[in-house]
Amino acid sequence: MKTNFNRREFVKKSAWGAATTLTLPAFLQQSLFNLDARAQTLPSPGQDGPILVVVELGGGNDTLNTVVPWTNSVYQGARPSLALGEDDELLALGQTQNVLGGTEQLSFHPALAGMHTLWQEDDLAIINGVGYPNPNLSHFTSFDYWRSAKPHSESDDGWIGRYFSSQCSGCDATQAIEFASRPTTAFGSSDGVSPSVSFRTPNGYGWRNLEAHGRDTPLEELYRKLIGLDHLVDDGITPSSESLSYVQRSSHNAMISTRNVRDAIENGGSLQFEDWPNSGFSRDLQQVAQLIRGGMGTSIYYVHQNGYDTHRGQEGRHQNLLATLNGGLDAFANEMKLAGVWDRVVILTFSEFGRKVIENGSAGTDHGAAESLFVMGGPVNGGQFFGTFPDLAEDARVKRDSLDYNVDFRTVYRSLLQNWMGVPASAMADIFPSQPVNFEPIAFV
Amino acid sequence: MLTPLTQDKWSRRLSDHLYHRAGFGGTPAERESFYQLGNDQGITAAVDSLVNPTETWASAPKPDWSTDVDPNGDLWDGDSDRRRSFVGWYMKMLREGQPLAAKLLKFLLDHLPIDMSTCSSETRFMYFIRYFEMLRRHAAGIGEDGNFRKLITEVSWSEAMIKMLDLDDSAANEINENFGRELLELFTLGVTGGYTEADVGAAAEAFTGRRLYRMQSPHPEASQVNPDYLAPEGEPMASSYQDRDRQDLLPKSFMGHERMPDGRTISSGDDIIELIFDSSACAEHLVWKLWRYFVSPEIDSAVLDDLAAKLKDEHDYQIRPLLREIFTSEEFYAESAIGHQIKDAGDYMICLQKQFEAETIPDRAMDNLNSQLNYNVAYPPNIAGWPEPVATGNEWMSAGALLLRINAPAIWSENNYDIFDDYSARRSFDEYPEVDWDEIAPPELRSSDNFPLLMARLTDRYLPLCPLRKSQVRILYNHFVKTSQRLDSLTAVKELTRMITALPEYQMQ
Numbered sequence: 042m043k044t045n046f047n048r049r050e051f052v053k054k055s056a057w058g059a060a061t062t063l064t065l066p067a068f069l070q071q072s073l074f075n076l077d078a079r080a081q082t083l084p085s086p087g088q089d090g091p092i093l094v095v096v097e098l099g100g101g102n103d104t105l106n107t108v109v110p111w112t113n114s115v116y117q118g119a120r121p122s123l124a125l126g127e128d129d130e131l132l133a134l135g136q137t138q139n140v141l142g143g144t145e146q147l148s149f150h151p152a153l154a155g156m157h158t159l160w161q162e163d164d165l166a167i168i169n170g171v172g173y174p175n176p177n178l179s180h181f182t183s184f185d186y187w188r189s190a191k192p193h194s195e196s197d198d199g200w201i202g203r204y205f206s207s208q209c210s211g212c213d214a215t216q217a218i219e220f221a222s223r224p225t226t227a228f229g230s231s232d233g234v235s236p237s238v239s240f241r242t243p244n245g246y247g248w249r250n251l252e253a254h255g256r257d258t259p260l261e262e263l264y265r266k267l268i269g270l271d272h273l274v275d276d277g278i279t280p281s282s283e284s285l286s287y288v289q290r291s292s293h294n295a296m297i298s299t300r301n302v303r304d305a306i307e308n309g310g311s312l313q314f315e316d317w318p319n320s321g322f323s324r325d326l327q328q329v330a331q332l333i334r335g336g337m338g339t340s341i342y343y344v345h346q347n348g349y350d351t352h353r354g355q356e357g358r359h360q361n362l363l364a365t366l367n368g369g370l371d372a373f374a375n376e377m378k379l380a381g382v383w384d385r386v387v388i389l390t391f392s393e394f395g396r397k398v399i400e401n402g403s404a405g406t407d408h409g410a411a412e413s414l415f416v417m418g419g420p421v422n423g424g425q426f427f428g429t430f431p432d433l434a435e436d437a438r439v440k441r442d443s444l445d446y447n448v449d450f451r452t453v454y455r456s457l458l459q460n461w462m463g464v465p466a467s468a469m470a471d472i473f474p475s476q477p478v479n480f481e482p483i484a485f486v
Numbered sequence: 487m488l489t490p491l492t493q494d495k496w497s498r499r500l501s502d503h504l505y506h507r508a509g510f511g512g513t514p515a516e517r518e519s520f521y522q523l524g525n526d527q528g529i530t531a532a533v534d535s536l537v538n539p540t541e542t543w544a545s546a547p548k549p550d551w552s553t554d555v556d557p558n559g560d561l562w563d564g565d566s567d568r569r570r571s572f573v574g575w576y577m578k579m580l581r582e583g584q585p586l587a588a589k590l591l592k593f594l595l596d597h598l599p600i601d602m603s604t605c606s607s608e609t610r611f612m613y614f615i616r617y618f619e620m621l622r623r624h625a626a627g628i629g630e631d632g633n634f635r636k637l638i639t640e641v642s643w644s645e646a647m648i649k650m651l652d653l654d655d656s657a658a659n660e661i662n663e664n665f666g667r668e669l670l671e672l673f674t675l676g677v678t679g680g681y682t683e684a685d686v687g688a689a690a691e692a693f694t695g696r697r698l699y700r701m702q703s704p705h706p707e708a709s710q711v712n713p714d715y716l717a718p719e720g721e722p723m724a725s726s727y728q729d730r731d732r733q734d735l736l737p738k739s740f741m742g743h744e745r746m747p748d749g750r751t752i753s754s755g756d757d758i759i760e761l762i763f764d765s766s767a768c769a770e771h772l773v774w775k776l777w778r779y780f781v782s783p784e785i786d787s788a789v790l791d792d793l794a795a796k797l798k799d800e801h802d803y804q805i806r807p808l809l810r811e812i813f814t815s816e817e818f819y820a821e822s823a824i825g826h827q828i829k830d831a832g833d834y835m836i837c838l839q840k841q842f843e844a845e846t847i848p849d850r851a852m853d854n855l856n857s858q859l860n861y862n863v864a865y866p867p868n869i870a871g872w873p874e875p876v877a878t879g880n881e882w883m884s885a886g887a888l889l890l891r892i893n894a895p896a897i898w899s900e901n902n903y904d905i906f907d908d909y910s911a912r913r914s915f916d917e918y919p920e921v922d923w924d925e926i927a928p929p930e931l932r933s934s935d936n937f938p939l940l941m942a943r944l945t946d947r948y949l950p951l952c953p954l955r956k957s958q959v960r961i962l963y964n965h966f967v968k969t970s971q972r973l974d975s976l977t978a979v980k981e982l983t984r985m986i987t988a989l990p991e992y993q994m995q
Contacts, residue, residue: 099868178667178686181870182677222860223873224884240886245858245907248893260981264892266961267985275957284826285952288883288990292892295885352652352664402660403652408667 091420091461094329094342094373094388095201097225098366100350101180102392103406104413105433106359107153108134108167112146115433119399123355123406125150132157137169139430140447147430152363155371159417163424164374164383166485168414168453170428172446173477176394176410180350183393188227190451191475200454200472201237201341202230207471208464212236214294215301218332219343220325227343234290237341238298243306243328247299268292305335313379318368322346326373334380340462349392353403366390370417377419384419387461387486389453395444398433411444414453416485420461427485449477456482487792488815495819496524501532502950503824504813506995507780508536509585510836513843514947529814537810541587541626546579552615566853568611569602573856573863574849579622580836581846590625590805592832593779594637598673599866600646608701609645609724614864616722617646627806634772634803635763638673642755643726645698651869653696654726658734666690668869674762676771681741688738693755695733699724741765763803769794773808780812782823789817825951825994828883830872831861833995834891838987841948842898842921848914854906858890883993892988899984923976926983932975934967940979944986952991962986 109125110116117124125131131148134157139145147167149157159165173192177183189196198206201217209216210232217237219225224239240246248261269277270293277293279285309331317323325344332339346366351358370388377383395412411431417423428448451473458464458472459482469480491500501521505511512520524532549571563569576595580588600617602610624637631637641647642665648654651665666689670681699717701724702710717725737744737751743761746752752761762768773793777785793808801807812818829837835855839846847855856863866872896902898921903912926947931940941959954962962982969978986992 177677178683179671179677180868181671219884222867222884222887238886239884240889241884242886246886246889248889260985263961263965264985264988267958267989269957272957275955277955282826282994284828285990285994288828288888288993291883291885291888292990295888295892298885299889350664352662353655401662402657403655403662405652405655405662407663 089385090340091463092333092340092342092382092386093457093462094344094386095227096366096370096388096390097184097343097345098349098362098390098392099180099184099345099347100392101394101396101408102349102362102412103351103355103359103396103409104392105395105398106355107150107363108169108413109148109150110145110430110433111148113433116398119433121400122404123400134160134167135426137426137430140170140432140445145430147426150360150363152360153367155367155374156415156417158371159374160424164419164421165415165417165423166421166425166427168416168427168448168483168485169430170411170444170447171391171414171450171453172394172411172444173449173451174446176446178394178408178410180393180408185226187391187393187450188225189229190454190473194475196226197229198231199225199227199229199235200451201227201343202232202235203472203474204458204462204464205235205237206230206232207468209236213301213338214238214297215337215339217341217343218302218329218337218339220328221343221345225343234287234294236294238294238302239343242324243302243332246302265296268296270296301337302332305332305337307335309333309335312376314372314376317372317376318365320365320369322365323369323372326369327376330373330376330380333377333382333386351396351405352401352407353405355400355405374417387416387418387420387457389457390415390417391450391453398444409444411446414450416453416457418486421486422484425485427483448483449479451475451477452480452483455480456485460484461486488789488811488817490814491529491816491819493529495816496521496529496532499824499951500819503819504532504536505585506833506837506951507589507818507827508809508813509589510580510833510840511950511995512585512840517950533810533813536584536586537806537813539587539627539632539806541584542628543579543583543587543622543626545582546575548615548619549575552611562607563611569864570849570853572611572614573853576618576863577835577852577856578846580832581839583622584626586806586809587622587626588836589780590627590632591622593776594621594625595863596779596866596871597775598637598641598647599869599871600650601866602864604649605646608703612724613644613646613649617644620644624805627804632805634797634805635759636803638669638763639756639759641673642669642693642759643696645724645726648696648698648726653693654698656690656694656696657732658691658694661687661690661694661734663687663690665693669693669758670762672870674759674768674771675765676767676774679765679767679771685741688740688752689755689758691734691736692738692740692753692758695729695731696726696755697729697732698726763798766794766798769798769803772803773797776805776808777812780809781818782820782826784822786817827995828993829995831856831859831887834859834993835861837995838895838898841987843925844898844921845919847897848911848918850908850914851903851906851911854908854911855890855894858887858905858907860884860887888993891993895984895987899980899987923979927979929975932970932979934963934970937963937966940966940982944979944982948983948986949989949991952994954986954989954991958989 106125109131111126111131130151132151134147134149136144136146156165186192188199190200205212205216214236215238217228219239221239222241228235228237265271269275278289312327312330317327329342348362377386391414392412394408394410396406396409401407431444455469455473459466498521501524502517505517505520520532523535579591605613620640623631651668652662653665656662663686667686670686670689671677675681700711700715702716717723735753737753740752740758740761743752746757770790773790774785797803797808893905903915906912927940931943945954966978966982969981
């Protein structure tokens with residue numbers, strides 16, 4: 042019982058603010074607590090705490106054809122083949138202010154019917170004009186900036202990794218789960234490895250052929266010993282080698298998390314919503330839903346939808362991408378409502394950049410800058426626009442330039458951490474060492 | 487300036503380091519004879535045995551179903567067998583090619599990746615095989631091949647890259663900047679290479695009008711393609727060409743140049759490539775990429791400057807002479823480099839099979855495993871290729887992929903194929919021979935008394951660069967003794983092997 046008590050205390054204190062009172066190094070604490078099978082079944086804060094689902098739209102979403110300023114003559118003129126208009130069954134959102142002081146009439150792309158319903162139910166907010174100073178038009182560099190939240194500098198950590206370092210030192214390895222074949226640098230931590238794991242699917246995430254086979258010790262246990270996981274003194278980490286210790290810590294994280302993840306999948310049972318669409322994105326969200334239903338203590342889920350780099354033949358491709366996005370998110374929202382947890386979930390979508398106002402020679406659009414973001418969930422102050430709509434003319438005249446931002450994306454992250462995840466304002470300087478000028482949280486949640 | 491490595495420093499450890507970085511490691515016998523070569527004939531001889539271009543790829547002809555002149559309509563790949571055969575061909579080149587040629591082939595594919603989904607089903611294998619034949623020619627580096635400038639020029643005319651980055655869709659006044667941007671950012675100058683958005687635009691304009699001839703389907707019912715759109719006689723089918731009508735012929739200004747060095751105006755894509763390669767930023771970017779791949783994520787700035795100047799001015803962008811300088815330098819053998827690189831998926835698969843001296847696994851299984859290891863050869867994650875195997879801030883190894891690696895050695899240690907999530911992949915092992923355990927661990931060593939010798943033999947084979955800790959050896963000893971008593975000593979050896987090859991230390995080179 043003592044161990045259980047300690048773990049409960051530890052989780053409570055370390056995950057949500059104060060430093061742990063125990064003196065052992067964080068990694069050993071994890072290992073010790075994992076030694077106790079009962080400890081693993083204890084509720085952890087994520088089980089009833091706030092959940093953030095981050096959706097990365099890879100390739101650069103053309104948000105001008107997503108949140109469409111269809112009455113804007115500059116928009117219509119710059120996109121002879123791609124502009125959406127009156128005949129396209131757009132879904133009306135309403136008016137918002139633009140940076141010129143006028144108003145902009147905005148509608149959703151017709152593929153976003155489910156998200157439009159969320160908007161009407163005040164569960165979806167739109168933040169216009171999001172970006173950062175001196176935008177970089179490289180997919181890779183711009184994604185690096187969004188993930189590190191340190192534009193224009195090289196970084197070896199990410200904003201979520203720093204959030205954990207600041208607020209959740211020594212937390213369980215599944216504080217964040219990403220569905221991807223490689224970990225996002227947003228989880229990167231200069232401490233080594235953040236309490237996060239990435240995998241393509243939890244179904245294959247397990248130990249195969251490591252069972253006992255009539256031995257005294259199952260091979261899995263032997264392996265745990267060999268990597269120092271259950272050792273009181275030697276934690277098996279080679280501090281002199283950054284790369285080796287990275288793999289060692291990753292193998293610890295993998296070993297610690299595999300059982301929790303598989304248990305949660307089992308506990309989650311079958312999903313209740315019956316009309317999940319058939320797409321990779323939808324499958325990832327189904328697994329997120331399953332883990333949430335299964336009582337996983339994870340506070341951040343990270344999923345991807347790729348393919349937004351629509352340099353050519355954009356119309357059909359973009360339509361399909363948005364339909365996939367809408368289908369997945371709509372089903373996920375329904376599932377969360379059926380599970381009674383919609384009030385615990387906030388979803389953020391973002392892309393590494395928006396696209397140029399003017400269409401290119403291939404009925405597509407090239408890389409741009411500022412974009413519109415979506416925030417969804419029960420706790421969201423939805424049905425409202427935040428930020429200010431950019432000046433399209435500024436971009437359309439200068440072919441190779443792009444939309445200017447008026448909301449820094451770090452402010453969006455900060456708003457989520459402070460207003461939703463309950464992080465104190467005093468921690469922001471650590472989590473966002475490179476702060477934008479106006480850093481006040483926005484009230485979308 | 488690099489410091490040349492002196493002969494007295496040559497050791498098995500340095501030799502193994504070179505053999506893993508400039509190749510994929512090998513069997514104990516291969517490594518020993520490589521070490522002896524450096525010992526008897528000198529370091530330069532050992533390095534030259536890797537760097538001298540000798541690979542003609544004669545032992546890896548392109549797949550017998552591939553065709554270049556007369557498609558009979560059966561390039562359709564409904565069941566993905568062609569793709570698996572194609573991937574098998576590539577992996578065979580990595581496994582059996584001259585070590586440095588194979589290692590460079592993997593590097594070049596990573597530097598200049600192409601995606602099968604961007605090509606039509608009729609043309610994809612034709613384009614892919616042409617592209618890979620080009621890459622492997624440059625990886626082998628015979629004659630004028632193996633030159634970055636020549637390579638990039640050929641890539642810019644290659645059908646697969648033209649499709650990959652929408653070049654055939656870019657015309658005067660209807661610019662598509664996809665290729666122009668990635669050429670500068672990823673292939674040559676690097677994102678800090680000093681170009682502007684206007685330069686991206688100028689490059690995109692200069693590369694307009696590159697198109698692909700169409701292909702006539704041999705099906706009797708297929709509609710006839712206008713002969714004007716077919717490749718002229720003597721040209722390969724569906725090859726690339728310059729369409730003057732679609733080209734932007736206006737003079738360009740690019741990276742501060744208004745004219746070419748010989749006074750001509752700047753107008754074509756080839757001109758842009760020439761100007762790029764005249765800049766030191768290009769040489770620096772390419773040296774940086776090579777250094778990261780072959781040596782370490784960090785490079786001293788003086789070394790970078792020096793090597794970049796050599797690559798550009800002395801070696802005229804030939805890759806192998808530059809690598810010779812690197813492989814004979816003390817810096818390459820720094821303790822901070824040896825054993826500190828995480829194997830990427832290709833390194834891992836090839837090295838593991840070589841160490842087991844195992845028959846290459848069947849195409850179907852290889853394809854499945856590659857995919858689970860996040861190394862889909864025909865479908866790179868994006869135009870930046872597969873992430874580099876560096877550590878902190880690492881995008882590279884997910885917990886999921888690591889678990890796969892922990893489980894994979896059971897293929898050879900236990901003939902266990904559970905990790906394949908495809909029934910046919912498991913079935914493809916029906917005829918697969920077991921590895922030679924008597925060679926890996928001779929029976930006379932399989933006793934508790936001889937455990938130190940047994941361990942020395944196993945770690946020399948599997949972990950030549952990254953030693954185990956004493957506590958790990960103790961744990962393995964206890965397990966070996968118990969398993970030998972309870973089951974048998976061969977099973978105990980197999981389990982030791984399984985555990986050693988699953989360790990974090992095994993992921994390093």
